[in-house]
Amino acid sequence: MTRKRHSIFQPTRRVVLGGVASAGVAAAAGPLLPGLSLAAPAARLTRTIPSTGRTMPAIGMGTWITFNVGASRKLRDARLKVLQTFFDMGGGMVDSSPMYGSSEEVVGHCLARIENDQTLFSATKVWTMSEAMGKRQMKASAELWGLETFDLMQIHNLLDWETHLRTLRSWKERGRFRHIGITTSHGRRHDDLAEIMRTEPLDFVQLTYNVLDREVEARLLPLAADKGIAVIINRPFRRGALFGKFERQPLPAWAEEAGISNWAEFFLKFIISHPAVTCAIPATSKVEHMRENMDALKGPMPDAAMRLRMVDYVESL
Amino acid sequence: MIPFSPDVFFALFEEYNLAIWPAQLVAYGLGLLVLALVFRPSRAASAVIGAILTAFWLWAGLVYHWYFFAPINFAAPVFAALFGLQALLFFWRFLIRVDMTFAFRRDVTGAAGLTLMVLALAVFPLFEIAAGHAWPQSASFGLTPAPTVLFSFGAILLARPRIPLLVLVIPFLWTMIGTATAWAVGIPENMLLPAAALLSLIVIIRQRRRMA
Ligand SMILES: NC(=O)c1ccc[n+]([C@@H]2O[C@H](COP(=O)([O-])OP(=O)(O)OC[C@H]3O[C@@H](n4cnc5c(N)ncnc54)[C@H](OP(=O)(O)O)[C@@H]3O)[C@@H](O)[C@H]2O)c1
Numbered sequence: 251m252t253r254k255r256h257s258i259f260q261p262t263r264r265v266v267l268g269g270v271a272s273a274g275v276a277a278a279a280g281p282l283l284p285g286l287s288l289a290a291p292a293a294r295l296t297r298t299i300p301s302t303g304r305t306m307p308a309i310g311m312g313t314w315i316t317f318n319v320g321a322s323r324k325l326r327d328a329r330l331k332v333l334q335t336f337f338d339m340g341g342g343m344v345d346s347s348p349m350y351g352s353s354e355e356v357v358g359h360c361l362a363r364i365e366n367d368q369t370l371f372s373a374t375k376v377w378t379m380s381e382a383m384g385k386r387q388m389k390a391s392a393e394l395w396g397l398e399t400f401d402l403m404q405i406h407n408l409l410d411w412e413t414h415l416r417t418l419r420s421w422k423e424r425g426r427f428r429h430i431g432i433t434t435s436h437g438r439r440h441d442d443l444a445e446i447m448r449t450e451p452l453d454f455v456q457l458t459y460n461v462l463d464r465e466v467e468a469r470l471l472p473l474a475a476d477k478g479i480a481v482i483i484n485r486p487f488r489r490g491a492l493f494g495k496f497e498r499q500p501l502p503a504w505a506e507e508a509g510i511s512n513w514a515e516f517f518l519k520f521i522i523s524h525p526a527v528t529c530a531i532p533a534t535s536k537v538e539h540m541r542e543n544m545d546a547l548k549g550p551m552p553d554a555a556m557r558l559r560m561v562d563y564v565e566s567l
Numbered sequence: 568m569i570p571f572s573p574d575v576f577f578a579l580f581e582e583y584n585l586a587i588w589p590a591q592l593v594a595y596g597l598g599l600l601v602l603a604l605v606f607r608p609s610r611a612a613s614a615v616i617g618a619i620l621t622a623f624w625l626w627a628g629l630v631y632h633w634y635f636f637a638p639i640n641f642a643a644p645v646f647a648a649l650f651g652l653q654a655l656l657f658f659w660r661f662l663i664r665v666d667m668t669f670a671f672r673r674d675v676t677g678a679a680g681l682t683l684m685v686l687a688l689a690v691f692p693l694f695e696i697a698a699g700h701a702w703p704q705s706a707s708f709g710l711t712p713a714p715t716v717l718f719s720f721g722a723i724l725l726a727r728p729r730i731p732l733l734v735l736v737i738p739f740l741w742t743m744i745g746t747a748t749a750w751a752v753g754i755p756e757n758m759l760l761p762a763a764a765l766l767s768l769i770v771i772i773r774q775r776r777r778m779a
Contacts, residue, residue: 320639322578351639
């Protein structure tokens with residue numbers, strides 16, 4: 251495998267313009283429908299990382315299960331197309347972890363074979379005990395991805411977080427990571443996470459939020475906004491269960507006017523329109539699903555009133 | 568928390584089967600040999616059966632779990648250790664402490680043991696075909712966990728004078744792990760595992776009651 255070296259995240263002109271355009275046009279046009287703001291049709295929603303001022307597309311890609319395809323050439327080729335589509339449609343953050351089996355290796359395999367990944371925002375995690383094992387694991391991740399630096403290194407599920415946070419800070423100072431963060435997907439860890447957010451300097455947190463799981467709205471999202479911490483949303487589709495629950499139900503009558511043409515857009519627009527959210531990272535193994543997911547970056551975004559309407563609608567089903 | 572999807576799981580089986588071919592034929596032949604030997608019980612035959620069971624579990628631990636499965640599952644090293652431990656237990660129980668004989672007798676215990684062995688050798692592959700998991704996406708006898716555990720339950724039930732409980736702990740534990748995985752990934756043929764475990768449990772309780 252020829253190993254290429256990506257530098258840290260450098261947003262393309264196209265993505266930055268998308269963000270500026272959506273913000274600008276929305277402000278100028280005012281609401282179309284009550285609860286909706288208009289964006290230029292082709293503009294893609296970008297968000298700013300508070301600690302560094304960098305912008306990124308508000309939808310990224312997760313790799314849990316979907317990119318853990320082992321050595322199968324057929325499945326690797328299929329994932330290559332998914333990743334290509336992601337970047338074709340202006341994707342940025344790719345999130346992985348050593349916990350996800352062969353996912354990091356498969357991401358590295360795909361990155362080495364595609365040319366359109368200039369907007370890559372590489373995000374992985376450390377998931378082990380002890381400083382020495384953590385360092386070894388993070389070096390191994392860089393090898394697997396084919397990178398010298400990561401845009402974001404996160405501590406997975408708070409595991410041995412005090413130890414790893416020291417390493418993360420020192421490696422960030424040395425330029426190995428551009429941002430550092432911490433993740434969870436368990437409500438029972440929210441107290442600990444809140445405490446860490448209050449007391450430790452973090453660039454990112456990653457947590458679960460979707461139209462049904464909204465616990466973080468009360469405390470963690472406002473806290474992140476207050477502390478200037480960027481927020482990544484995992485399990486945006488509740489691991490796919492939201493489709494199982496709602497797919498056979500009709501979209502609301504106002505969906506089309508709201509720029510929502512399928513359930514994926516409904517779920518994702520709900521998330522990325524929250525002002526404290528920086529990026530949602532849906533995972534998919536299918537090109538057509540990737541297209542649907544990335545389409546959620548475009549068009550009008552719900553405002554606070556519309557978001558309430560969205561919650562009411564799913565709860566009424 | 569199963570970190571792979573069904574298509575990846577079966578792609579792995581395919582890769583594994585093609586890579587280890589023709590080990591499947593050897594394993595199947597060894598399975599038939601065990602079946603034949605339980606009808607001619609002797610200390611020597613039992614040592615051979617013990618060695619074959621040891622080899623099956625060692626292979627499944629090292630080659631299947633450790634080498635092939637670990638890249639897609641963070642739990643595979645633990646599974647490899649479990650299978651390695653079971654291989655050690657078989658080795659110790661049937662090759663060092665040679666105080667047991669594998670023997671078929673025409674009683675309930677014998678019938679149950681034989682049934683489970685035949686299930687593993689002949690019926691399990693049919694269930695796999697019915698479930699759409701035919702070769703090369705099938706679980707090879709003696710070289711992958713499910714048919715190996717099924718077969719081991721059968722063989723252990725035939726150990727005389729008394730079914731040894733220690734060597735059943737890991738097969739029971741694996742039944743729980745394997746059943747949960749089968750449920751999540753969608754491997755209906757693996758539902759033979761809990762059925763085998765239940766049958767074994769009933770037979771053991773019955774034997775212990777009679778001996779008491
Ligand atoms: N503690 C942590 O750090 C943590 C915990 C959980 C998750 N995460 C990260 O967050 C990412 C996302 O979470 P997740 O993967 O658990 O769940 P998710 O993104 O909520 O759901 C993924 C599932 O949704 C399906 N899907 C995706 N797009 C779809 C579409 N347009 N239409 C229909 N189905 C669609 C996928 O199936 P198809 O493949 O068929 O599309 C997949 O089964 C993970 O991959 C991981 O990177 C991190």
